[in-house]
Amino acid sequence: MTPPEARAAGADDSIALDEADDRALVDAFVGGRREAFDEIVRRHRRHVYLLCFRFVSNHEDASDLAQDVFVRAFKGLGRFKHESSLGTWLYRITVNTCLNRAAVRRPETEPVDAKEYVDARVVSPIDAAVRQESRAAVRHAIRKLPPRQRATLILRIYQELSHEEIARILGGTVGAAKTNFFHALGNLRRLLSA
Amino acid sequence: MTTHLSPDELAAAADGTAGRSANAHRDPSAATAHLDQCPACRAAVSELTALLTALKSETVPEPSPLFWDHFSARVREATAQVTPPERRGWMFGQPVLALGAVAAVALILLVWSSSARDRAVSAPPAMATTATETPADAEVAWQAMSEMAAAMTADDVRSATASAPERASVLSELSDDERAAFVELLKREIGEAQ
Numbered sequence: 001m002t003p004p005e006a007r008a009a010g011a012d013d014s015i016a017l018d019e020a021d022d023r024a025l026v027d028a029f030v031g032g033r034r035e036a037f038d039e040i041v042r043r044h045r046r047h048v049y050l051l052c053f054r055f056v057s058n059h060e061d062a063s064d065l066a067q068d069v070f071v072r073a074f075k076g077l078g079r080f081k082h083e084s085s086l087g088t089w090l091y092r093i094t095v096n097t098c099l100n101r102a103a104v105r106r107p108e109t110e111p112v113d114a115k116e117y118v119d120a121r122v123v124s125p126i127d128a129a130v131r132q133e134s135r136a137a138v139r140h141a142i143r144k145l146p147p148r149q150r151a152t153l154i155l156r157i158y159q160e161l162s163h164e165e166i167a168r169i170l171g172g173t174v175g176a177a178k179t180n181f182f183h184a185l186g187n188l189r190r191l192l193s194a
Numbered sequence: 195m196t197t198h199l200s201p202d203e204l205a206a207a208a209d210g211t212a213g214r215s216a217n218a219h220r221d222p223s224a225a226t227a228h229l230d231q232c233p234a235c236r237a238a239v240s241e242l243t244a245l246l247t248a249l250k251s252e253t254v255p256e257p258s259p260l261f262w263d264h265f266s267a268r269v270r271e272a273t274a275q276v277t278p279p280e281r282r283g284w285m286f287g288q289p290v291l292a293l294g295a296v297a298a299v300a301l302i303l304l305v306w307s308s309s310a311r312d313r314a315v316s317a318p319p320a321m322a323t324t325a326t327e328t329p330a331d332a333e334v335a336w337q338a339m340s341e342m343a344a345a346m347t348a349d350d351v352r353s354a355t356a357s358a359p360e361r362a363s364v365l366s367e368l369s370d371d372e373r374a375a376f377v378e379l380l381k382r383e384i385g386e387a388q
Contacts, residue, residue, distance in 0.1 A: 034278055041269050045262060053254045063257075063265060070269045071276065078279025138252050156209070157249050163211075175202075182205040185242055188249070 022086040030078050037077070041070050044087060047159075048094050054154045055098035057139045065101060069094045084168065091159070092169045099147045141191040149184035156181055196228045199235045208242035 015024055017039040025043075029036035048069050053062035072093050080089055142150060151170060155161045161169070163177040170177065199207065203225050229235050368376060 030279060032278070037273070038266065038270060041266050042262075045265055045269075049257070049265070050254050059255075059257060063261070063268075066265065067268055067272060071272050074269075074273045074276055075279065134248070135252055138248060142249075153249075157246065158254075178202045178205065181209075182201040185205055185208070185245060186201070189241065189245055192245070 023082060026077060026080055026082070026086060037074055040073075040086070044090050045070070047087065048090055051091065051094050051154065051159060052098055054142075054158050055150070056101070057143065061101075065094075065097055069097050072097065088165065088169060091155070091161075095151050095155070095169055099151060137192060138188075141188050144191055145184055145187055149180050149187065152177055152180040153184040153188070196224060198232065199225055199228065199238070204235065204238050204242060207239045208246055 015028060017025060017028065017033070017036055020028065020036075020039070022040070022043070025036045025040050029040070045066065049062055049066040052065040052069070053059070056062050056065065069090065073090060076093070080086070084092075142153065145153065148170060152166055155166045155169065156163070163174050163181070166181075167174045167177040207225070207229060229239065
């Protein structure tokens with residue numbers, strides 16, 4: 001889009017991008033200011049990355065997935081109609097990207113960089129090992145959940161979204177989101193006690 | 195004692211969201227009253243609560259602060275070859291122009307279909323074919339017919355009209371002068387028609 005077209009489309013070159021709200025950033029980007037997308041990435045990259053990490057439990061895949069999410073967002077932002085917040089829209093893309101990738105996920109290994117640093121002066125080595133093992137078991141169990149249950153659990157517990165928001169993101173009813181949540185908890189309980 | 199808590203009610207009680215949903219199966223206070231009286235449901239809620247606590251304590255290791263700038267650069271590089279989106283599609287971005295274009299296309303289609311219908315009703319297929327000829331084409335055709343008529347002999351006429359015996363017999367009865375006069379007459383007719 002050429003600058004005159006961008007101005008005609010409503011781009012306001014005068015707004016300071018780092019002070020603009022998400023809506024203004026989207027309008028600026030769609031109006032031709034490509035650098036507005038850099039600000040969107042800067043603002044949302046951490047949440048998107050952390051959500052990806054919840055799905056894949058390793059840094060390398062999480063960063064690749066997060067990058068895919070923003071590339072998809074870049075392509076689709078022209079169709080974003082502000083019917084939800086930009087954050088919710090990005091969550092939806094993130095969940096879909098992660099669920100699509102789930103079909104071709106890697107062998108489930110615990111990467112070195114996912115292990116938590118434990119201060120041996122505060123926690124005994126045995127307690128640290130138990131804690132480490134317990135967390136690895138939780139991650140492993142979450143990865144074994146069916147995709148929609150996993151997505152529901154992650155969005156509810158780690159992103160603290162309401163069932164209504166989860167239903168909007170995953171595309172379903174509130175009742176289905178609640179049922180998925182309960183089944184996810186039930187399956188986790190079974191997996192962890194096995 | 196009332197019926198046991200449903201799976202959704204158990205999850206909601208453990209999650210601390212009981213009573214927030216508009217489509218709960220029963221009055222939340224009734225569910226709470228049942229929970230006070232039912233050791234089995236209390237045990238189930240307690241187990242789910244412990245599980246949720248364990249899940250919530252599962253943290254994601256934060257990447258290095260240097261990672262984020264690197265990540266933004268990766269996204270910028272990945273989107274560099276992608277064409278930025280235009281504002282919500284041409285239909286919504288330029289409503290007046292879009293409506294004008296649609297109206298113009300509709301008008302052209304209307305005129306075209308009307309004129310095609312008129313041609314189909316008023317002109318037989320042969321006329322429709324000659325309608326594509328130019329004036330220059332017609333002049334060449336008349337000239338050729340005129341030359342052919344001047345060069346015709348009685349035998350030519352007889353063989354050409356073999357399938358029309360009555361007219362052939364009339365032409366064969368003409369003398370040379372009469373035939374020459376007939377050809378002149380034909381030439382004059384052709385000349386007037388041109």
